[in-house]
Amino acid sequence: MSTSAPFIELAGVHKEFGNFTALADCNLSIRRGEFVTLLGPSGCGKTTTLRMIAGFVRPTRGTIRVGGEILSSPTAHVPPEGRGMGMVFQSYAVWPHMTVRQNVALPLKLRKIARPDIDRRVDEVLHLCRLDGLGDRDPHQLSGGQLQRVALARALVYRPSVVLLDEPLSNLDVALREELRHELASLHRAIGATFILVTHDQVEAMSLSDRVVVMKEGRIEQIGPPEEIYRNPKTDFVAQFVGAANLVKGKVSSVRREPAGKSCEVRVGGVVFPAVRGWDGAAEGDTVTLAMHPESIRLQPIGPGEPGMGYQGFVRGSYFLGRTQEILVELDGMELRVMQVRSRHFEIGERVGVTIANENVIPLVHGA
């Protein structure tokens, strides 16, 4: 499906509004057919990036190429209508004075396609987006999820090679969001276009994307496949935003050489992490931040009078979340957030044994 040559290429793309930098020197290559997600908190510049690709916003500096053709550069600018991309807007932007069919047919009408072909292709895409039988409805007669599908159908009907989606699911309620997430994934598989999705929801990003671009304050923090972003976050921000990880600061107390690289012993207060791997520039005495995902920490109840295993902590908070339980544990001055499948209820004040497998401790290196 995807070849390795870049299809969409942002080179040094920079955008300033007045003297506010919305996107700082962004470099990004996207392969044909790839599903890429821009993930980050509100205000980090995702929409601005997407709208520069769409052609609504002109970069202050830098070049945007698609299929080798320059679309935006300091000297040239192809307007949105000349880019042939599809876009789903956050507010859906379904034209309220047209029926569903008219909404979806307009792009084809503009392309001077013959009436019977238009009808056929509209039916085809309405079916694809599960809107059969709704063609003659007015937009105000549709639910949020259906409007969303109309916006999608309208963006796909002219078979664009690039589809841009700006928070397409965030105006929907939870159940619908999940349903449409699955539909989006299968649509991408079915039509093979390049999808660029903007979202602040890491579940959406993780479950849909071939690669995730994590952004913060107008900068790209990390680019990679979802699993890599999750397992090997490069910065505190990525670890916290993507994996909701616990971060603790410690000191390297000793370094061992192993065939696969270095293994460090890291001390955080009185707690020792004996074998932290994945940091090859480590030296004794270095400061390091360790990231631990809440679900990779294990808690064992300790009966009264029992000595317990591993380190001992106290339960400081306990929250029922349905399938899982969130527990705040104090461990030698550290406060750790733990997620456990509900097997047993932990009570506030209870003593618990805390264990973390070595491979679940991720070193985050500063200034590297």
Next chain:
Amino acid sequence: MISLSASSKLPVSQPKAGRFNAALIVIAVIVFGFVGYPIVAGLAIFDFGALGRLFSAQNIDPLINSIVLAALAVIPATAIGVPLAWMVARTDLPGRNLVGLLVSVSFVVPNLLTSIAYIFLFGKNAGVVNAWLFPILGGPLYDIYSFSGVVFLSAVHAYPLIFFTTLSGLARMNPELEEAGRICGLSPLAIFFRITLGAILPSVMAGIAFAIAETLTMLAGPLLLGLPVGIRFMTTELYSTIVMNPNLSAAISLSLPLVTLTVFMLWVQARILGGTGSSRFAILAGKGARSETIALGPLRTPALVLAWIPIVLSLVLPVATLLLGALMKQWWRGVEWDNMTLSNFAYLIDDPSTYDAIRNSLILAVGIGGVMALLGGVLAIVLAGEQTSLKHAVRQLTELPLGIPHVVAGVLIILAWYGHPFHLGGSLLILALGYVLVTLPYALKTCEAARGQIDSALGEAAQMVGCSPVQSWRYVVLPLMKNGLLTTFIIVFLFVIKEFSLTALVYSSDTTTLPVRVFTFLEGGSYEKTAAASIVLLVLTLGGLLVAGKLFRINVANIKV
């Protein structure tokens, strides 16, 4: 299933920005011609010497009279408009929707007609009421030809303005503010005085400022009720200067205080409204539930009386008077069977100058309505988007006429178009140019409001699927603005149909309009025919309103002309 193909891309010619700028420049030139040129023409002949004479002892009277008139008229207007708005918006006043509607309708009744109706009723000697009571009282009950008469008519015209602004203030007010008061145990009246009034004060003040500006610039009341008994106002001074012994230079100098006062009041209004965001009067836009209606309880009957008095005085009584007058052979004989006739209307049909006046009015109202809807729509589209200094200048120019009273606009129009080099005097076109001048800001405002309600993403979505800017207007923006354009048409139509202040200065014997014909009937002393012509004008005005409301489903309360 759907394969990639080259069909997704449209051939697109490179940036259309050039063409767009050209459109903007054309619009700028048009707006300058309509607005800038008459103002420049006025400024060009401004005479500071004449300005000095203005403040001499004998000339200062009109200025003082106008200011006192405005100050006095807003007092009853506020005292009626504010509680009325509150009762309509918040209480269980029976028939409150009807009351609200009738206030809107009463505002559409031309001031000229209200003044005429009250002349019929309370003219010193010939007014029916005075005539009937003469044997008992030995004198008139009340003389409408007086300063207080002008104040009364101004108040009748002004109270709906304060009603509207108060109503919009109430609509924007977070109802939870009032509910918080109820939880604390305040009575409905205490809530009104202690909470609501404070929260809507800026809206009320803005309404008062606007009402003052309106009263200062009104011609009909002062001309019909003041001038005959020698009470002069700024507007009647201008009228006399143009109509009795034309002196444009003196008229321009006379205009200055009127323009200054108007601009000042509008500035005050904008200041109050613009500042509400951060001032201590901030009306927080809450998403709270619509507030529950407050039960009036035992206050219901007094409230009903209070609500209907202004409607009777401003609408029911004048309309009934004109209608009866139009159906009588001799209006002073009163309602007697053998005094009733349709001959007045028959006369109008046969009277060529009335026919011409009606035709002129309709041509102008429909024509200017259409032109302004088009111009306003184009302006709203062209001025949207990224603001450049040219767009800013065009907008400023478009809004300038807000500060120009109609009588002054009349003077400017005569200066600009009447004589050399355009020689439009005596043609309908010169009236049309005047109406364009004064309605331009309203047309832009209405169309921009319509434009503003269209989510920018709708236009962008059109571009995204391949629409050029022109196509995205055609397929998306213009259809969505349709209602706004219709509203503009109706607003301008109503405005032109009833316009009197400007027309009275500019019209010639070949270009009378219906309001002018009503006025000349009155001057000629044929009261029954005046009444009949008034009824025709009323039917056209209210008919326009009805069409707007029923056919186009335009919210009539939004139409304030």
